[in-house]
Amino acid sequence: MAERNPQALRWRVLVAVPPGGFDSQLRIMRAWLDQSCGRQGWGCAPAGTGGVVNDAVAFYFADRAAALAFVDRFSCGYRAASPQRL
Numbered sequence: 001m002a003e004r005n006p007q008a009l010r011w012r013v014l015v016a017v018p019p020g021g022f023d024s025q026l027r028i029m030r031a032w033l034d035q036s037c038g039r040q041g042w043g044c045a046p047a048g049t050g051g052v053v054n055d056a057v058a059f060y061f062a063d064r065a066a067a068l069a070f071v072d073r074f075s076c077g078y079r080a081a082s083p084q085r086l
Contacts, residue, residue: 008062009060009062010060010061011063011064012058012067013060013061013067013071014057015058016055017054017055017057032073036069037062037066041061041063042066044058044059044060045058
């Protein structure tokens with residue numbers, strides 16, 4: 001991915017890595033992100049919690065609507081929680 005201005009990608013969505021990994025799902029997610037947000041409209045980085053480096057991925061978005069669309073598309077019925085609830 002190209003260098004991005006971190007301030008421009010202010011909306012974050014954390015996604016837990018499934019026990020077996022993302023497999024081909026990550027490729028599908030990235031293709032959807034490129035098509036829906038453009039290459040400059042999103043980013044991602046490891047976001048491990050509890051000392052485990054690869055148990056979560058943070059996806060960053062330039063706008064709130066894109067973050068919500070991503071959650072709607074890939075949440076599989078899970079709901080979003082505010083940071084205060086984490």
